[in-house]
Structures are given as C-alpha cells and as structure tokens.
Amino acid sequence: MNNEDANQLDLLAVFHYVVGAITALFSCFPFIHVFMGLAIVAGKFPAISGSPGFPPDAAFGWIFVVMGSLFILFGWTASVCILLAGRKLKRRKNRIYCMAVAGVECMFVPFGTVLGVFTLIILNKDSVKQAFAQTQAAADEPPPLDETNRA
Numbered sequence: 361m362n363n364e365d366a367n368q369l370d371l372l373a374v375f376h377y378v379v380g381a382i383t384a385l386f387s388c389f390p391f392i393h394v395f396m397g398l399a400i401v402a403g404k405f406p407a408i409s410g411s412p413g414f415p416p417d418a419a420f421g422w423i424f425v426v427m428g429s430l431f432i433l434f435g436w437t438a439s440v441c442i443l444l445a446g447r448k449l450k451r452r453k454n455r456i457y458c459m460a461v462a463g464v465e466c467m468f469v470p471f472g473t474v475l476g477v478f479t480l481i482i483l484n485k486d487s488v489k490q491a492f493a494q495t496q497a498a499a500d501e502p503p504p505l506d507e508t509n510r511a
Contacts (some may be wrong), residue, residue, distance in 0.1 A: 361491035366375025368482050368493075368504075369449050372475070379471050380439050387435020390428035397424025438464065447478075453499070455492040459483050 397406045401423025446459035448454045458479065465476035482488055 361487045365482070365485060365487050365491065369452065369488065372479055372482060373446045373450040375475050376442055376449060379465065379468070379475050380442035380446060380472065383442060383468065384439035385431055385434060387439060390431040390435075392431070393424045393428035396424075397421040397428060400424065410434075438468075445479075452491050452495040455483055455489065 392509070396405070401418045402417050403418075405416060405421070434439060441461050447453065448458055462476040462483070464480035465472035467473075468476075475508045483492075
C-alpha cells in the first residue's frame, strides 16, 4: 500500500468519527417526542384547540414514547457502528464490516452518503485490499517463541 492510500484511509477514519458523532447528536432529537408522549400519558398535555376540551388519549402518548425511543435506539446503534468502522479503518482491520457500514451510511443524506460512497471506492482498491489482508494475516499468525516461552 502506498502512502496516498494510507493517508486516504486515515482521513476516512477521521470522517467516520465526525459523522458518527453527528449521527449521535441528531439521534437525540426524538427525545422531544418521548417527553411529549410522557406528558400526554401523565395527563399534563393541554387539550388541543378545536377539540371539546378532552386531553389526548394515553395510547396516543405511548405511540410517541415508543416510536421516539425506537428512533433514538436506531440512531445511537448506527452511530456506534460508524464509530467502530472508523476505528477499524484506522487499524486496517475487517474490510467487509467497513464496507457494510459504508453501505448503510449511504442512507444518511448528505454526509453519510458522501462518506459511504468514498469509503466504498477506497476499500475496493487492490492495494487497500492487500493492506487489509496483510493486517489480517499478521493477526492470525501465532507469536514467535522465545527462550522463556518454550516448553
């Protein structure tokens, strides 16, 4: 692997950290829905204008709580996966995982799409494939025996 490929992989790793942090931040927005749903369930939500004065049903509030929680969970899970991909790119490990995360990142418009496409392009270079294979081969071979470790 040449120096340019190494620099590109290091830069991709940094961008994965950034996009992972942005994803985690934006995944916190559904907390508004969770708190609003909890207010509806607790009966603290005011009546909707134009209605006969009855507060919304508690089941309606639970929909907000469950759906908001699911969106938060999905976002934080995606964020952790993106951060792990950045770490694996930095260490030149698990190329298939990095490609899978890059494919999923393409759903997160606009930053994830750009990062995912560039990651897939770089990871499909032959020199980068060889670098990941060499790292895997080095990790698979047992450590050499020295005089103190011999049985």
